[in-house]
Amino acid sequence: xxxxxxxxxxxAFKPKSVFHWCKFNPRYKLAATLAVSHSSTNTSPQRRQPxxxxxPRLFGASLLATGAVTxxxxxxxxxxxxxxxxxxTPTIRLKEVHxxxxxxxxxxxxxxxxxxxxxxxxxxxxxxxxxxxxxxxSIDQYWNIFTIHKKAxxxxxxxxxxxxxxxxxxxxxxxVPVEHVDDPFANDPVxxxxxxxxxxxxxxxxxxxxxxxxxxxxxxxxxxxHHMWVPEVDQAKHTVTVELADGEEKTYxxxxxxxxxxxxxxTATLQCSGNRRRHMSAEARSTNGLQxxxxxxxxxxxxxxxxxxxxxxxxxxxxxxPDDTKHAQFIGAEAYGASIPIEKAVDKLGDVLLAxxxxxxxxxxxxxxxxxxxxxxxxxxxxxxWVHRVVLSEEESPSQWQRRDxxxxxxxxxxxxxxxxxxxxxxxxxxxxxTSLRNVSCNSNKAxxxxxxxxxxxDSVVVEGYAFxxxxxxxxxxDVSADDGRSWHQAELVPDESLGKKAWAWLRWRWVLPRSxxxxxxxxxxxxxxxxxxxxxxxxxxxxxxxxxxxxxxVGYGVPGR
Numbered sequence: 340x341x342x343x344x345x346x347x348x349x350x351a352f353k354p355k356s357v358f359h360w361c362k363f364n365p366r367y368k369l370a371a372t373l374a375v376s377h378s379s380t381n382t383s384p385q386r387r388q389p390x391x392x393x394x395p396r397l398f399g400a401s402l403l404a405t406g407a408v409t410x411x412x413x414x415x416x417x418x419x420x421x422x423x424x425x426x427x428t429p430t431i432r433l434k435e436v437h438x439x440x441x442x443x444x445x446x447x448x449x450x451x452x453x454x455x456x457x458x459x460x461x462x463x464x465x466x467x468x469x470x471x472x473x474x475x476x477s478i479d480q481y482w483n484i485f486t487i488h489k490k491a492x493x494x495x496x497x498x499x500x501x502x503x504x505x506x507x508x509x510x511x512x513x514x515v516p517v518e519h520v521d522d523p524f525a526n527d528p529v530x531x532x533x534x535x536x537x538x539x540x541x542x543x544x545x546x547x548x549x550x551x552x553x554x555x556x557x558x559x560x561x562x563x564x565h566h567m568w569v570p571e572v573d574q575a576k577h578t579v580t581v582e583l584a585d586g587e588e589k590t591y592x593x594x595x596x597x598x599x600x601x602x603x604x605x606t607a608t609l610q611c612s613g614n615r616r617r618h619m620s621a622e623a624r625s626t627n628g629l630q631x632x633x634x635x636x637x638x639x640x641x642x643x644x645x646x647x648x649x650x651x652x653x654x655x656x657x658x659x660x661p662d663d664t665k666h667a668q669f670i671g672a673e674a675y676g677a678s679i680p681i682e683k684a685v686d687k688l689g690d691v692l693l694a695x696x697x698x699x700x701x702x703x704x705x706x707x708x709x710x711x712x713x714x715x716x717x718x719x720x721x722x723x724x725w726v727h728r729v730v731l732s733e734e735e736s737p738s739q740w741q742r743r744d745x746x747x748x749x750x751x752x753x754x755x756x757x758x759x760x761x762x763x764x765x766x767x768x769x770x771x772x773x774t775s776l777r778n779v780s781c782n783s784n785k786a787x788x789x790x791x792x793x794x795x796x797x798d799s800v801v802v803e804g805y806a807f808x809x810x811x812x813x814x815x816x817x818d819v820s821a822d823d824g825r826s827w828h829q830a831e832l833v834p835d836e837s838l839g840k841k842a843w844a845w846l847r848w849r850w851v852l853p854r855s856x857x858x859x860x861x862x863x864x865x866x867x868x869x870x871x872x873x874x875x876x877x878x879x880x881x882x883x884x885x886x887x888x889x890x891x892x893x894v895g896y897g898v899p900g901r
Contacts, residue, residue: 428503428504429502429503429504430503430504430505430506430507431454431502431503431504431505431506432505432506432508432509433449433505433506433509433515433519436448436449436454436475436476436505437475437476437519438475439456439474439475440474440475440476441471441474441475443474443475444458445458446458446461446471446474446475447474447475447502448473448474448475448476448477448478449476449477449478449479449505449515450477450478450479450482450497451479451514451515452504452505452510452513452514452515453501453503453504453505454501454502454503454504454505455497455500455501455502456500456502457470457474457497457500459500460496460497460500468674469481469485469673469674472521472523473521476519476520476521477515477519477520477521479520480520480521480522480523481523484523484541484566484567487739523567523568524540524541524568526568526569526571527542527568527569528569528703528704528705530542530544530563530705531559531560533547533549533550533559533560534546534547534560534562534563535547535632535634537629537630537631538629541565541566541567541568542563542565542569542705543563543564543565543629544562544563545562545631545632545633545634545635546560546561546562546634546635546636546637547560547634548633548634548774548775549775550637551633551634551636551637551774551775551804551805552774552775552803552847554638554835554836554847555606555638555639555640555698556637556638556639557698558639558697558698558700558703558706559703560637561637561639561697561705561706562609562611562634562635562636562637563705563706564611564635564719564720565705566675566740567673567674567675568673569673569704569705570671570672570673570725572672572708572709572725574593574708574709577592577593577672577709577710577727578590578591578592578593578727579591579596579693579710579726579727579728579729580727580728580729581649581650581653581655581729581731582728582729582730582731583653583654583655583664583731584661584663584664584731584732584733587653587654588653589652589653589654591649593695593709593710596643596644596649596693596695596710597644597695599652600644600645600648600649600652601644601645601648602642602643602644603642603643603644603645603690603692604640604641604642604838605640605641605690605692605713605715605838605839605840605843606638606639606640606641606835606836606837606838606839606843606844607638607639607641607690607713607715607716607839607843607844608636608637608638608715608807608843608844608845609636609637609638609639609713609719609722610635610636610718610719610767610770610807611631611635611636611718611719611720612718612719612720612745612764612767612886612887613628613629613631613635613884613885613886613888614631614633614634614635614636614770614888615631615632615633615635615770615772615888615889615892616628616629616630616631616885616886616888617630617631617632618632618877618888618890618892619877619881619885619888619890620885622876622877622878622890623876623877623878623881624881624883626881626882626883626884626885627883627884627885628884628885628886633772633773633774633892636770636805636807636845638844638845639697639698640697640698640699640838641692641694641696641697641713642694642695642696642697642699643692643693643694643695643696643710643713644692644693645690645691645692645693646667646684646685646691646692646693646712646729647684647685647686647687647689647691649693649729650667650684650685650729650731655685655731657685660681660682660685663733664681664731664732664733665680665681665732665733665734665735666678666679666680666681666731666732666733666734666735666736667679667680667681667683667684667729667730667731668728668729668730668731668732668735668736669712669721669723669726669728669729669730669736670723670726670727670728670729670730670736671723671724671725671726671727672725672726672727673725675723675724675738675740676723676736676737676738676740676741677720677721677723677736677738677740677741678721678732678735678736678741678763679691679714679717679721679765680765681731683714683717683765687840688811688840688841689715689716689840690713690715690839690840690841690843691712691713691714691715692712692713693710693711693712693726694707694710694711694712694713695709695710695711706724707723707724707725707726708725710725710726710727711723711724711725711726712724712726715811715839715841715843716766716767716809716810716811716812716841716843717765717766717767717809718745718764718765718766718767718809720740720744720745720764721765735763741763742758742759742763743758744884745763745764745886746758746761746762746763746764746884746886747761747764747882747884747886747887748760748761748882748883748884749882750878750879750880750881750882752882752883753883754883764886764887765809766809766810767807767808767809767810767887768808768809768871768873768887768889769806769807769808769809769812769814769865769866769867769871769872769873769889770806770807770808770865770873770889771804771805771806771807771814771817771848771863771864771865771873771892772804772805772863772892773802773803773804773861773863773892773894774803774804774805775801775802775803775804776800776801776802776803776861776894776896777800777801778798778799778800778801778854779798779799779800779801780798781795781796781797781798781799786799786801789801789851790851793851795851795852795853797853797854797855798853798854799851799852799853799854800821800851800852800853800854800857800896801849801850801851802819802830802849802850802851802852802861802863803847803848803849803850804817804847804848804863804892805845805846805847805848806845806846806847806848806863806865807844807845807846807865808842808865808867808868808871810841811839811840811841811842811843812841812842812867812868812869812871813841813842813846813867813868814832814842814845814846814865814866814867814868815866815867815868816829816865816866817829817830817832817846817848817863817864817865817866818830818863818864818865818866819848819850819861819862819863820861820862820863821852821856821857821858821861821896822858822859822860823858823859823860823862823893824862824875824891828850828852830848830849830850830863831848831849831850832846832847832848833846833847833848833849835847842868848863857896858896859895859896860893860894860895860896861893861894861895861896862891862892862893862894863891863892864891864892873889873890873891874889874890874891875890875891876890876891877890
């Protein structure tokens with residue numbers, strides 16, 4: 340009987356997948372442990388790989404001991420196909436699936452037309468509780484968002500939780516009807532028509548060029564970068580929990596933050612790591628990701644409390660950081676996660692905030708209502724929206740947005756790199772862009788004062804844009820050219836109204852020149868206080884993800900919006 344059971348096991352399952360499932364299922368966790376103990380003793384226990392070959396014997400013996408031979412037979416989709424007995428496949432009505440939602444003791448999902456009881460999988464799910472959004476319904480639309488799931492090994496693990504098929508009476512054209520598939524984006528807010536939309540599910544949209552001329556970007560046209568849906572959050576019930584490295588926790592409501600800590604205002608620019616990615620694709624090689632122009636950047640005044648003060652109140656020594664704490668991890672209500680070095684989190688001059696206001700108003704839903712992290716000077720991916728948990732840890736965030744997406748590699752690396760070989764992006768490099776290029780007439784009353792200030796008495800061109808550098812480094816100079824970089828001039832730096840310990844906000848600049856001096860291509864490059872400047876070409880700093888694009892920005896005369 341044991342040999343027969345092992346043969347059935349090898350036919351029905353991939354032992355490597357069963358090893359992972361055994362780890363998640365307490366009933367068979369011993370089998371996984373024993374598989375590791377049967378591995379080679381030439382490596383340390385921490386690096387020892389399981390001996391998948393013994394799993395048929397270990398797993399089969401466990402089932403045999405409980406008299407569950409029938410269970411493994413019924414759980415095997417492969418054996419269904421071979422048996423020619425579809426009548427043995429359990430069928431389940433959709434209304435029964437809906438009953439097994441997050442409130443139920445047993446949590447079910449559908450994938451296609453198959454039904455799975457994932458109750459034992461949830462505690463070990465790498466994505467945390469985000470999977471609870473799908474229980475009682477379909478996981479298809481979530482896996483379309485989290486494409487990391489679309490791997491053979493993940494499908495194999497899921498199959499171990501198969502319990503039946505959706506009853507054919509509930510299907511339309513062989514599929515689960517649309518009305519039975521929850522739409523995670525159904526309650527997303529309505530966006531301003533002026534935003535330059537790159538994708539709508541999830542929403543990703545640029546600030547329009549006209550709004551980039553303003554010192555602070557209006558909330559309605561502040562660029563939007565989402566990886567998922569906008570979660571519905573009840574401000575009265577929302578809290579943020581701080582977890583120290585020793586496991587101690589302290590929870591704060593929004594009212595707690597406002598009443599217990601000094602409120603702070605800073606002016607800070609948020610910039611996506613993919614800002615200007617479209618230029619790298621056009622001038623070097625194609626890149627992966629949303630093809631942003633110059634509008635994946637915006638500036639706002641933020642109000643909140645210092646993270647440093649909250650951590651101190653939670654019992655963390657912000658002046659003598661313990662050796663076992665290297666990172667501050669942030670987790671959002673929709674399951675997005677990221678982290679920053681602890682040195683930035685507790686820096687007296689770092690201005691890291693738990694923010695609840697934006698340009699004098701409560702945070703809009705698209706920008707983190709009711710509470711978000713603001714990490715000025717760092718890539719915007721670290722300023723987690725809808726934050727509900729701060730974890731102090733020796734490790735950086737385990738999320739894919741920390742460990743994979745926001746990294747850069749050499750120009751020769753593409754496709755499937757060793758993600759662990761590159762550090763996560765934190766501070767941003769120096770950046771500048773042309774956002775407006777317009778002709779003005781010397782006969783215009785509106786333009787006369789501007790031309791007089793610049794000593795010009797003929798028709799002219801007004802060139803405007805932004806410049807910014809990460810880490811709070813101030814922009815000290817903006818160089819502009821009207822002949823594709825053959826000759827240079829310095830742009831006027833428009834006075835700002837920045838708040839904060841360092842230069843967290845962009846600098847606007849302007850250059851006015853006679854139209855007769857305009858060549859075929861305008862160029863801009865900026866210099867920060869550390870004398871960092873921008874490379875002249877895209878090729879040398881090409882990376883297949885198109886992150887941190889910061890080469891000279893060129894705009895052909897008469898070709899606005901490039």
